[in-house]
Amino acid sequence: MIESLFRPRGIAVAGASRHPTKPGHQVLRNLLAAGYPGQIALVHPFAQSILGIPAYPDLEQVPTTVEMLILALPAAATPAIADAIVRRKRARGDLAVVVSLAGGYAESATEEGRRMQERLAAACRAAGVRLLGPNCLGVVDARNRLDTTFLIGHHREASGISLLSQSGSMIAWVTRECQALPHPVGLNKFVSVGNMADLSLAELMDYLGRDPSTRTIGLYLEAVSDPKPLLEAARRAAFRKPVVVLKSGRTPVGDRAAFRHTGAVSDDTPFDDDVARQYGLLPVRRVDEFVATLATFDRLPLPLGTRVAVLTNSGGGGVYALDTLAARGVTLARLSPATTATLRKLLPPFAVIGDPDGYVDSSAGVGPRQTAQAVAALLRDPGVDAVVQLFVPTPFNTAEEMARDLLRLLPGIRRNSLAKPLFPVLLGGSEVLPARRLLEEGGMMTFSSPEEVGAALAAMLRYAMARQRLAHALMR
Amino acid sequence: MIESLFRPRGIAVAGASRHPTKPGHQVLRNLLAAGYPGQIALVHPFAQSILGIPAYPDLEQVPTTVEMLILALPAAATPAIADAIVRRKRARGDLAVVVSLAGGYAESATEEGRRMQERLAAACRAAGVRLLGPNCLGVVDARNRLDTTFLIGHHREASGISLLSQSGSMIAWVTRECQALPHPVGLNKFVSVGNMADLSLAELMDYLGRDPSTRTIGLYLEAVSDPKPLLEAARRAAFRKPVVVLKSGRTPVGDRAAFRHTGAVSDDTPFDDDVARQYGLLPVRRVDEFVATLATFDRLPLPLGTRVAVLTNSGGGGVYALDTLAARGVTLARLSPATTATLRKLLPPFAVIGDPDGYVDSSAGVGPRQTAQAVAALLRDPGVDAVVQLFVPTPFNTAEEMARDLLRLLPGIRRNSLAKPLFPVLLGGSEVLPARRLLEEGGMMTFSSPEEVGAALAAMLRYAMARQRLAHALMR
Numbered sequence: 018m019i020e021s022l023f024r025p026r027g028i029a030v031a032g033a034s035r036h037p038t039k040p041g042h043q044v045l046r047n048l049l050a051a052g053y054p055g056q057i058a059l060v061h062p063f064a065q066s067i068l069g070i071p072a073y074p075d076l077e078q079v080p081t082t083v084e085m086l087i088l089a090l091p092a093a094a095t096p097a098i099a100d101a102i103v104r105r106k107r108a109r110g111d112l113a114v115v116v117s118l119a120g121g122y123a124e125s126a127t128e129e130g131r132r133m134q135e136r137l138a139a140a141c142r143a144a145g146v147r148l149l150g151p152n153c154l155g156v157v158d159a160r161n162r163l164d165t166t167f168l169i170g171h172h173r174e175a176s177g178i179s180l181l182s183q184s185g186s187m188i189a190w191v192t193r194e195c196q197a198l199p200h201p202v203g204l205n206k207f208v209s210v211g212n213m214a215d216l217s218l219a220e221l222m223d224y225l226g227r228d229p230s231t232r233t234i235g236l237y238l239e240a241v242s243d244p245k246p247l248l249e250a251a252r253r254a255a256f257r258k259p260v261v262v263l264k265s266g267r268t269p270v271g272d273r274a275a276f277r278h279t280g281a282v283s284d285d286t287p288f289d290d291d292v293a294r295q296y297g298l299l300p301v302r303r304v305d306e307f308v309a310t311l312a313t314f315d316r317l318p319l320p321l322g323t324r325v326a327v328l329t330n331s332g333g334g335g336v337y338a339l340d341t342l343a344a345r346g347v348t349l350a351r352l353s354p355a356t357t358a359t360l361r362k363l364l365p366p367f368a369v370i371g372d373p374d375g376y377v378d379s380s381a382g383v384g385p386r387q388t389a390q391a392v393a394a395l396l397r398d399p400g401v402d403a404v405v406q407l408f409v410p411t412p413f414n415t416a417e418e419m420a421r422d423l424l425r426l427l428p429g430i431r432r433n434s435l436a437k438p439l440f441p442v443l444l445g446g447s448e449v450l451p452a453r454r455l456l457e458e459g460g461m462m463t464f465s466s467p468e469e470v471g472a473a474l475a476a477m478l479r480y481a482m483a484r485q486r487l488a489h490a491l492m493r
Numbered sequence: 494m495i496e497s498l499f500r501p502r503g504i505a506v507a508g509a510s511r512h513p514t515k516p517g518h519q520v521l522r523n524l525l526a527a528g529y530p531g532q533i534a535l536v537h538p539f540a541q542s543i544l545g546i547p548a549y550p551d552l553e554q555v556p557t558t559v560e561m562l563i564l565a566l567p568a569a570a571t572p573a574i575a576d577a578i579v580r581r582k583r584a585r586g587d588l589a590v591v592v593s594l595a596g597g598y599a600e601s602a603t604e605e606g607r608r609m610q611e612r613l614a615a616a617c618r619a620a621g622v623r624l625l626g627p628n629c630l631g632v633v634d635a636r637n638r639l640d641t642t643f644l645i646g647h648h649r650e651a652s653g654i655s656l657l658s659q660s661g662s663m664i665a666w667v668t669r670e671c672q673a674l675p676h677p678v679g680l681n682k683f684v685s686v687g688n689m690a691d692l693s694l695a696e697l698m699d700y701l702g703r704d705p706s707t708r709t710i711g712l713y714l715e716a717v718s719d720p721k722p723l724l725e726a727a728r729r730a731a732f733r734k735p736v737v738v739l740k741s742g743r744t745p746v747g748d749r750a751a752f753r754h755t756g757a758v759s760d761d762t763p764f765d766d767d768v769a770r771q772y773g774l775l776p777v778r779r780v781d782e783f784v785a786t787l788a789t790f791d792r793l794p795l796p797l798g799t800r801v802a803v804l805t806n807s808g809g810g811g812v813y814a815l816d817t818l819a820a821r822g823v824t825l826a827r828l829s830p831a832t833t834a835t836l837r838k839l840l841p842p843f844a845v846i847g848d849p850d851g852y853v854d855s856s857a858g859v860g861p862r863q864t865a866q867a868v869a870a871l872l873r874d875p876g877v878d879a880v881v882q883l884f885v886p887t888p889f890n891t892a893e894e895m896a897r898d899l900l901r902l903l904p905g906i907r908r909n910s911l912a913k914p915l916f917p918v919l920l921g922g923s924e925v926l927p928a929r930r931l932l933e934e935g936g937m938m939t940f941s942s943p944e945e946v947g948a949a950l951a952a953m954l955r956y957a958m959a960r961q962r963l964a965h966a967l968m969r
Contacts, residue, residue: 038860040858040889046888124843168887184810184812185808190810190885193925194921265809265813268816270816270852271812273848274808274811274815274849274852274854275812278809331663332660333658333659333661333715336754344743344744367600369754372753373749373750378753381644409644444666445666445673446669446673448669448673
């Protein structure tokens with residue numbers, strides 16, 4: 018039945034509007050723009066058609082299959098549509114899922130709102146139809162060309178990242194940040210759950226955990242009334258793929274706003290980072306770190322161990338990055354004598370090599386070729402599982418030249434190094450963007466801050482360790 | 494004498510190179526590109542001139558005034574140049590400051606390096622000449638068209654922000670981030686202090702504290718052997734202008750790398766955020782927050798109180814932003830009944846107004862004009878000292894339309910509201926950049942994340958409160 022949420026055979030929209038400024042108009046635009054391959058019909062009191070989509074005065078009269086009904090109606094229209102849902106299901110048997118976008122239900126904190134939500138949910142239950150929302154943005158499935166939202170509007174080629182969210186606009190924000198990356202990342206599936214009158218985060222988590230096209234799951238939470246089923250589902254999903262979680266509503270004002278947002282009240286059981294980790298989830302704290310961590314899991318190979326080497330041509334940047342990584346529990350490698358000797362020969366006399374362990378400050382006086390060779394030497398070291406490279410451009414080591422040298426040297430290296438992840442951090446705002454694009458076009462991922470790498474790497478190392486423990490347990 | 498560091502009458506460079514890949518060449522390029530108005534000469538064993546600048550085999554033979562000597566020589570050349578410094582000063586009396594760029598001194602952790610540094614410092618002391626560095630990037634003064642670095646290379650129109658830094662490349666990073674802002678911010682002065690064999694952060698802080706063109710001071714620290722004089726100087730500076738501080742070397746590995754970077758050993762007295770606050774400084778934790786906080790002080794008016802209103806058209810973004818602000822101690826306003834009534838009339842029925850206090854979620858269903866009017870209503874409220882506006886674009890509320898409406902409404906408002914600061918946060922990566930530029934061209938400052946605003950606003954509120962206490966004390 019949840020399958021119908023992502024690949025419905027036939028859709029009807031109630032509450033569509035002719036006015037471009039109305040959400041009920043944009044829903045149609047998005048459905049059409051996504052290129053949904055099935056048939057779409059409208060339920061509208063008097064229109065013949067809107068944007069070329071045929072309209073019918075009553076849901077029962079829609080002649081085509083309606084597996085998904087999208088409601089863009091105000092909450093006050095609930096009783097009428099609730100009856101229509103039951104009638105349609107009885108008459109045609111096709112309806113499987115209702116997606117209710119409008120607000121004004123339980124989150125309004127009014128008796129009327131609560132009553133309307135219960136009325137809608139009861140009708141769906143009676144009809145044996147699942148309900149997403151109300152007060153949600155709906156669902157997007159890029160592979161199945163489905164977009165029931167009024168907010169997102171455009172989609173890139175889908176990655177392996179799928180999102181579950183208690184906030185629709187948070188999904189919009191994350192989507193846009195993913196598309197603004199130097200190598201734009203298009204999301205695979207995402208579901209905004211809204212007030213969760215029926216379909217829950219836990220059920221959807223179970224679905225995404227089993228979904229083969231979802232390789233990484235992102236979860237945005239605000240307040241969860243009963244977190245246990247979600248945590249159990251997330252634990253099941255985490256056996257198969259990384260589940261990265263961002264939780265808001267951590268402060269009293271944030272928690273209050275979360276209640277007014279989706280009507281959800283936080284349980285006494287706190288959903289904090291420690292609890293998340295106990296269930297195998299990977300918590301992050303900020304939206305930029307959420308995006309970087311999801312994209313990293315999607316694009317970089319998992320390290321085989323936790324020994325990280327850091328190379329910098331910026332002394333200050335290096336100190337700052339070490340702090341950032343160490344504060345997140347990232348541990349440094351011990352360089353082999355061979356690597357140390359190679360670097361000693363390669364780098365200027367004032368370069369700091371292996372002090373502290375695993376840290377190399379080439380000094381700012383190096384050129385692009387030396388920089389690339391130093392990266393290669395670190396990747397080749399059998400005692401190094403991942404390499405972080407801090408880079409600040411200088412007049413004699415421009416970001417583009419360095420990027421070209423890196424691309425020239427690394428294809429061979431990466432094969433020999435069991436595809437260790439490399440995290441190039443190019444410092445310097447827009448000036449380094451062309452070089453970042455060059456590297457990304459060459460198949461490498463790049464970063465703009467040590468914090469992004471710190472969050473992504475900490476999550477990745479934690480996940481890699483968990484996978485190893487799982488593998489060891491299997492080998493016993 | 495410190496004046497000569499920023500506005501030297503005549504410069505000589507020892508160690509200039511013809512080779513474009515050498516720092517000793519880039520120093521000349523930067524000096525010329527900055528448009529330094531005085532005379533420049535080179536000290537070079539055999540060249541007649543480089544890049545059109547005349548060269549002389551010995552410092553004593555330079556016929557023009559040399560108030561500043563820039564050393565781009567390896568540490569091994571120290572004894573010869575140390576003697577030359579003493580001779581020049583005796584013969585001509587013009588030398589006032591030496592800027593020593595090269596590494597290989599005390600930070601190399603070798604006996605030889607320490608000896609060379611002491612030799613250079615002793616010669617300068619004997620000659621009555623001040624020494625910046627060694628192992629530093631030198632100094633930039635955009636107003637006086639001076640750039641002794643080999644790293645920065647280009648400068649925008651100067652703002653009121655000046656920087657002091659224990660790291661040269663950190664300055665380069667911050668400079669580039671400032672220039673990558675939608676409204677690029679050019680730094681006023683900055684000094685990279687390197688190993689601080691003579692000129693100290695404390696002295697330079699005192700100078701910048703009194704410097705009329707410096708309205709905001711940024712301080713980047715790694716390890717300070719004796720923080721007391723710096724803290725006292727920073728406290729004096731903080732009476733006149735905000736001093737924002739970013740400290741690295743917070744973890745054992747970071748601290749060790751800091752030692753290998755500038756040779757400085759952290760004192761037993763920790764320089765942490767609490768200590769910084771005791772001395773009136775404004776600590777931040779990240780480079781992006783450092784940049785945002787400095788730029789905010791430079792561009793926005795100080796709030797007259799600490800009552801902040803938050804408007805959002807993104808429920809999730811609003812919850813997330815409240816957490817971010819509350820975690821930094823930002824407190825919310827209580828909206829007046831008049832403002833509440835205005836918003837109630839203006840916004841859709843599901844808008845959340847004043848729950849929690851000071852928080853307004855307009856819902857995603859609003860248009861650009863309503864959004865701008867809601868911002869105006871909050872700014873007009875006498876109980877509101879600052880407004881944070883979270884905005885996520887929707888198909889019927891595009892960022893550009895919203896920006897235009899904001900610009901239309903706000904000129905009048907800002908006059909009437911005693912120039913309260915407004916913090917528009919436009920969420921959505923590159924998609925919102927044109928709108929941000931529009932607002933910035935209209936004189937408004939914009940932000941890309943709640944965290945930037947949280948850091949800047951927390952620092953600003955703290956500073957505003959301190960100023961008020963100062964004012965109250967004066968009125969007694």
